[in-house]
Amino acid sequence: MIDEIINVRSIVKKEIQKKYGFEITYAKDCQILSADILGKTNRQISISTLKRLFGIVNAPFNPSKYTLDTIAIYLNFNNLDDLIRNLHEIYLSLTFEYLKFHYPETIEIIKNPYFLYLFGLNQKPKDIYSDIGLLTQFVNSKVLSGSYMEQKSKIINSFFEISQNAKLSTSVEKKDLPEFPFFNLAYNELISSNVLYEYTVRGNYHSVNTYVKFTNDILLGFFLAKSDLGQFFYFESFFDMDSLVLHSGDNIDFYLENKHSVDALIRGHFLKFMQYFLAEDNVSCKKEYELFQKIEIPDNIQPKLAGYYFGAQAIYQSVFFDKVDSELMDKIYKKADFFYQTGIQSKSENPIFEPIIMYSLNFGNKFEEICSFMELMLDRFEMVDASFTWQNQLSKIIYARALLNTGKIEQAFVLNQQCELKVVPENHRNYVTIRFNLIKAEFLIYQNKNKEAKMLIEEIKTLAYFL
Numbered sequence: 001m002i003d004e005i006i007n008v009r010s011i012v013k014k015e016i017q018k019k020y021g022f023e024i025t026y027a028k029d030c031q032i033l034s035a036d037i038l039g040k041t042n043r044q045i046s047i048s049t050l051k052r053l054f055g056i057v058n059a060p061f062n063p064s065k066y067t068l069d070t071i072a073i074y075l076n077f078n079n080l081d082d083l084i085r086n087l088h089e090i091y092l093s094l095t096f097e098y099l100k101f102h103y104p105e106t107i108e109i110i111k112n113p114y115f116l117y118l119f120g121l122n123q124k125p126k127d128i129y130s131d132i133g134l135l136t137q138f139v140n141s142k143v144l145s146g147s148y149m150e151q152k153s154k155i156i157n158s159f160f161e162i163s164q165n166a167k168l169s170t171s172v173e174k175k176d177l178p179e180f181p182f183f184n185l186a187y188n189e190l191i192s193s194n195v196l197y198e199y200t201v202r203g204n205y206h207s208v209n210t211y212v213k214f215t216n217d218i219l220l221g222f223f224l225a226k227s228d229l230g231q232f233f234y235f236e237s238f239f240d241m242d243s244l245v246l247h248s249g250d251n252i253d254f255y256l257e258n259k260h261s262v263d264a265l266i267r268g269h270f271l272k273f274m275q276y277f278l279a280e281d282n283v284s285c286k287k288e289y290e291l292f293q294k295i296e297i298p299d300n301i302q303p304k305l306a307g308y309y310f311g312a313q314a315i316y317q318s319v320f321f322d323k324v325d326s327e328l329m330d331k332i333y334k335k336a337d338f339f340y341q342t343g344i345q346s347k348s349e350n351p352i353f354e355p356i357i358m359y360s361l362n363f364g365n366k367f368e369e370i371c372s373f374m375e376l377m378l379d380r381f382e383m384v385d386a387s388f389t390w391q392n393q394l395s396k397i398i399y400a401r402a403l404l405n406t407g408k409i410e411q412a413f414v415l416n417q418q419c420e421l422k423v424v425p426e427n428h429r430n431y432v433t434i435r436f437n438l439i440k441a442e443f444l445i446y447q448n449k450n451k452e453a454k455m456l457i458e459e460i461k462t463l464a465y466f467l
Helices: 008-020 027-041 047-053 065-074 080-102 104-109 113-122 131-142 149-162 183-192 217-225 228-237 250-258 262-278 282-294 303-321 326-341 353-363 367-380 390-404 409-418 429-446 450-465
Strands: 171-173 196-202 208-214
Touching: 008 027, 008 065, 027 047, 027 065, 065 080, 065 196, 080 113, 113 131, 113 217, 131 217, 149 183, 149 217, 183 196, 208 217, 250 262, 262 282, 262 303, 282 303, 303 326, 303 353, 326 353, 326 367, 353 367, 353 390, 367 390, 390 409, 390 429, 409 429, 429 450
Parallel strands: none
Antiparallel strands: 171 208, 196 208
8 A cells, every 4th residue: 555655656647547548458559548648648558558558568778867847847847847746746645644653754854845756666664764865765776786887977078077076067069978887778777767867958950969867956965065076176165056946955964074184165055045945935034144144254265255254244144134233244344354365256357255145135135235335346447347257247236226226227227238148157147147147127218118027027037937
């Protein structure tokens, strides 16, 4: 009975049959269902795949991400992740009483949709005592076992070598993965077991490029958090800001458990603070804010980490207290002076500390403080006015918004016209574009250009959908 209850596959099968209207018992049913799926989704699932899903033929069923996404679309969801999120409550209601009585430690773990998915694959609740344990079981069974264990490990190692431990990108081109004996068989196992998945992007002259990435940000984080080098590159240089709310953030906990420096403490808890803040989890957000107030920062702290440390506190105070207390602002200005006077931030380079503070103050509409801080940047740093980095463009449009809201209308519109996002890193693209375009929309509304504003807001909503 418990195997039937806790198997995600069985729930999906029931939902498909509910949608189809009949029980899937024979090969003919799979033929009709395949045609129905194609007609409703314009995506193909083979009859043989459906036979394996419904147990009509006795063969292993390791569906690809394409198959799982297609099933989700057929069931009126956007993709597999959306399906899992929506079946989450159904699943928990079926299993809660049983698990609460027999395995109470499991309940907290499967509240996260991805861990729920892994839990459904595992089907052994007595063996699961932590989310890290569940990930370890999945990796051991899908990567570190089977006939092609060595080859699968080589593929994953190659992925991290090519991407420089995800510093360059969280995906690589398939053609760049080195081929070796049994490569294709090992690669196909990683795809079919949902460790990796493929997607295509149109290239030049009608060519199509195939890219490979991990199926979930948590899984990527798990692999990276296993090594010091991976922790440094991914969490300290290339954390996927666009995935911060969508994914649970448990991978940040893995990082914090393995790195114990003050730098790691600030970096990890800033990401957790932002996750809770953007998800409107005010209780958890407050806990992170209170933790920051207890951290003693070293004198030699780097500008970015100082920005995280003071930025989290500035966001919380400006949003929840509707002010930033003078003591905090004094500390911020003193740290900015220190970085400038010691040459840690050179006047001929783009500053790092100040833009983070500006982004933070913008959340709470602290317009006077933003104007004051931007004027300090313009006075000290030669590159701020001319640079087209995304950090400077976002700083400038935030400044334009502050000018608009402090009565400097003409100056605000001149600056707004100059602001343009050109190149934003993949791991921040949607997040930064949304922040930037929200301000652009505010200017359009001020001008009563409501039609243009509405179109831009629709674009913002589309981007937000993918976060």
